[in-house]
Amino acid sequence: MCETFNTQFVLAARPVGLPKIEDFKLIRTPLPRVEANTFLVRNTMIGLAPASRIRMSEGPSYTTPTPLGDVVYSQSLGEVVESAHEAYAPGDLVVLTDGGWQTYVLSDGSSAQKVDTTIAPASVWLGVMGVSGFTAYAGLMKIASLKPTDSLLVSAASGAVGSSAGQIAKAIGCRVVGIAGGQQKVAHVRDTLGFHDCLDYRSDTFADELHTLGGDGFDVYFDNVGGPVRDAALTAMANFGRIVVCGLISEYNNTGKATGPGWMPILTKRLSVQGFLMRDHMDIREAFYRDMSAWIRSGKIKVLEDIVEGFDSLPIAFINMLTGKNFGKTLVRIG
Amino acid sequence: MCETFNTQFVLAARPVGLPKIEDFKLIRTPLPRVEANTFLVRNTMIGLAPASRIRMSEGPSYTTPTPLGDVVYSQSLGEVVESAHEAYAPGDLVVLTDGGWQTYVLSDGSSAQKVDTTIAPASVWLGVMGVSGFTAYAGLMKIASLKPTDSLLVSAASGAVGSSAGQIAKAIGCRVVGIAGGQQKVAHVRDTLGFHDCLDYRSDTFADELHTLGGDGFDVYFDNVGGPVRDAALTAMANFGRIVVCGLISEYNNTGKATGPGWMPILTKRLSVQGFLMRDHMDIREAFYRDMSAWIRSGKIKVLEDIVEGFDSLPIAFINMLTGKNFGKTLVRIG
Numbered sequence: 001m002c003e004t005f006n007t008q009f010v011l012a013a014r015p016v017g018l019p020k021i022e023d024f025k026l027i028r029t030p031l032p033r034v035e036a037n038t039f040l041v042r043n044t045m046i047g048l049a050p051a052s053r054i055r056m057s058e059g060p061s062y063t064t065p066t067p068l069g070d071v072v073y074s075q076s077l078g079e080v081v082e083s084a085h086e087a088y089a090p091g092d093l094v095v096l097t098d099g100g101w102q103t104y105v106l107s108d109g110s111s112a113q114k115v116d117t118t119i120a121p122a123s124v125w126l127g128v129m130g131v132s133g134f135t136a137y138a139g140l141m142k143i144a145s146l147k148p149t150d151s152l153l154v155s156a157a158s159g160a161v162g163s164s165a166g167q168i169a170k171a172i173g174c175r176v177v178g179i180a181g182g183q184q185k186v187a188h189v190r191d192t193l194g195f196h197d198c199l200d201y202r203s204d205t206f207a208d209e210l211h212t213l214g215g216d217g218f219d220v221y222f223d224n225v226g227g228p229v230r231d232a233a234l235t236a237m238a239n240f241g242r243i244v245v246c247g248l249i250s251e252y253n254n255t256g257k258a259t260g261p262g263w264m265p266i267l268t269k270r271l272s273v274q275g276f277l278m279r280d281h282m283d284i285r286e287a288f289y290r291d292m293s294a295w296i297r298s299g300k301i302k303v304l305e306d307i308v309e310g311f312d313s314l315p316i317a318f319i320n321m322l323t324g325k326n327f328g329k330t331l332v333r334i335g
Numbered sequence: 336m337c338e339t340f341n342t343q344f345v346l347a348a349r350p351v352g353l354p355k356i357e358d359f360k361l362i363r364t365p366l367p368r369v370e371a372n373t374f375l376v377r378n379t380m381i382g383l384a385p386a387s388r389i390r391m392s393e394g395p396s397y398t399t400p401t402p403l404g405d406v407v408y409s410q411s412l413g414e415v416v417e418s419a420h421e422a423y424a425p426g427d428l429v430v431l432t433d434g435g436w437q438t439y440v441l442s443d444g445s446s447a448q449k450v451d452t453t454i455a456p457a458s459v460w461l462g463v464m465g466v467s468g469f470t471a472y473a474g475l476m477k478i479a480s481l482k483p484t485d486s487l488l489v490s491a492a493s494g495a496v497g498s499s500a501g502q503i504a505k506a507i508g509c510r511v512v513g514i515a516g517g518q519q520k521v522a523h524v525r526d527t528l529g530f531h532d533c534l535d536y537r538s539d540t541f542a543d544e545l546h547t548l549g550g551d552g553f554d555v556y557f558d559n560v561g562g563p564v565r566d567a568a569l570t571a572m573a574n575f576g577r578i579v580v581c582g583l584i585s586e587y588n589n590t591g592k593a594t595g596p597g598w599m600p601i602l603t604k605r606l607s608v609q610g611f612l613m614r615d616h617m618d619i620r621e622a623f624y625r626d627m628s629a630w631i632r633s634g635k636i637k638v639l640e641d642i643v644e645g646f647d648s649l650p651i652a653f654i655n656m657l658t659g660k661n662f663g664k665t666l667v668r669i670g
Contacts (some may be wrong), residue, residue, distance in 0.1 A: 054603070062574075062602075062603040062605075226598050230598070239397075245598060245601050245602050246602075247602070248598055248602055251598065263561050263565070263580060263583055263586065263610075265610075266580050266608060266610040267397075267580050267581075267582070267583055267610040267611075267612075268389070268397040268610070268612075270397075270609075270610045270611050270612060270615065271608075271609075271610050272607065272608065272609045272610070273601060273606075273607065273608035273609075274605075274606075274607045274608075275598075275600075275601040275602040275603070275605045275606050275607075276602075276605050277602075277605060280605065
């Protein structure tokens with residue numbers, strides 16, 4: 001049933017700026033022993049998210065950094081292979097919030113969630129039915145209090161959270177404009193995901209086009225990237241616009257000071273800016289499952305996965321995601 | 336009763352960066368004629384506010400810029416000298432929101448407010464009983480929903496709005512820490528205004544002291560300055576802290592890009608940031624007059640005025656205020 005070893009990537013060094021391959025080290029450790037009220041999961045897929053980068057750095061944040069030498073933090077999908085826990089049996093499929101970059105993980109169930117493949121395929125529980133989709137849902141519904149009459153601007157529109165946010169807003173009836181990097185992503189967001197429009201932030205005419213598309217200004221900006229794209233978006237907001245700070249991928253690798261236009265639009269447009277973390281909003285999790293499964297069934301939400309093969313690919317897949325080379329939710333298949 | 340001429344400062348050039356004396360031009364024009372439903376006011380005092388700088392620049396903002404050649408926008412205090420308006424009679428003291436840098440002004444009453452010197456001396460109606468005090472009150476009460484258990488950090492603590500904000504918060508029972516520029520202002524804020532503490536942002540140890548004083552972090556930051564001081568304050572906030580963006584004096588003169596640490600603390604601390612303009616909150620104006628007059632009577636709010644003599648001093652007084660040379664509300668006496 002099991003191999004003898006657990007294969008793991010541990011954090012070998014704290015990345016300075018963009019992580020390098022050498023910041024991660026492949027090791028083999030003995031398989032953890034299943035004790036009372038625990039169960040062993042064989043990971044089959046690792047779900048990558050830009051926010052994991054935050055845990056690789058020291059300094060104050062919302063969470064303790066991963067100690068050097070510890071397994072790299074990540075979500076995983078896997079199958080229970082041995083259990084001494086009454087709620088989990090061999091064969092159960094689970095998503096583990098802290099499954100980590102490893103082939104096996106021992107769980108006490110506290111960060112586990114069973115996967116219901118009658119609602120969506122297993123991998124989707126790492127994406128739109130998982131943290132990515134729930135993050136988009138909580139940010140729009142609870143933080144921005146999105147209404148059908150709102151116009152929404154969303155950055156990283158082809159990413160896991162951005163593509164969910166735009167499609168949720170569309171399902172609700174909003175006008176949705178995306179921002180993505182490169183013409184291939186822009187075309188995908190516009191033509192496949194069906195956003196009303198999408199702009200390429202690498203284009204020389206990006207800022208002008210943004211203002212043209214924004215008209216009197218966007219009511220809500222769902223920000224996944226921070227940095228210069230956010231700064232451009234700030235100036236394209238409507239008075240009393242709402243900005244949801246969901247992610248800041250362009251700032252995660254910063255080693256020095258960022259540059260920006262200052263906060264003048266926040267003052268003159270009376271904007272509200274709200275940072276949030278998905279984990280503070282578990283009270284709406286049931287509503288999310290209900291709504292999202294209905295949207296997936298009706299085809300209103302399309303699932304976009306960027307599947308990379310092989311455990312050894314984890315570091316490069318993570319680095320590629322941080323530099324925007326992915327297309328949808330980055331999943332590394334290791335089964 | 337009246338001179339023959341109206342003496343005015345008009346905007347001669349749009350300032351680039353910090354305004355220069357030559358950006359303003361002194362002219363004489365005929366006195367305006369009093370027609371039906373208007374009245375003529377002889378200005379005795381001009382109240383200066385940093386936000387007037389915003390109107391001197393072109394580009395999108397919350398208000399139309401002052402056209403070149405027009406009188407410089409400002410509040411004024413004056414006496415009605417001639418009236419064809421049923422609600423105003425010669426001898427009435429009024430504050431005019433748009434009184435301007437001029438010796439006389441014709442009003443239709445729409446931006447006028449009668450001054451009640453039984454509550455506070457006339458000049459105070461340009462300061463803590465006027466826009467400065469009301470701005471502080473609206474920002475704390477309505478935008479930040481200040482509670483007695485909150486700790487408050489306030490920048491430009493010796494300025495007109497900052498000194499009002501800190502004293503209002505103290506009157507409510509909050510712990511209040513100020514930020515000011517230079518030891519003289521710091522001592523004043525701590526010893527005379529009675530803030531619990533005050534820090535000098537020019538000190539090399541400012542950021543460290545801010546974190547020490549903040550303890551687990553400030554609940555509310557009332558920002559009047561923006562720029563590097565705001566960036567330091569961001570990192571000293573408590574989780575779920577609230578930031579009121581009232582003013583950005585350090586950014587008003589910006590011609591290029593500002594620098595800053597990015598928005599990471601907004602995300603990781605789940606901060607809320609809310610820009611606001613006093614004029615959107617007139618619904619609480621009566622509550623303000625009631626509370627502020629009680630606080631002034633009981634000595635809980637001290638009035639701090641920096642009075643400059645002579646109409647010709649207007650440009651230099653304005654420039655000095657923008658560079659932080661003032662001490663309390665800057666008033667130019669022209670009577």
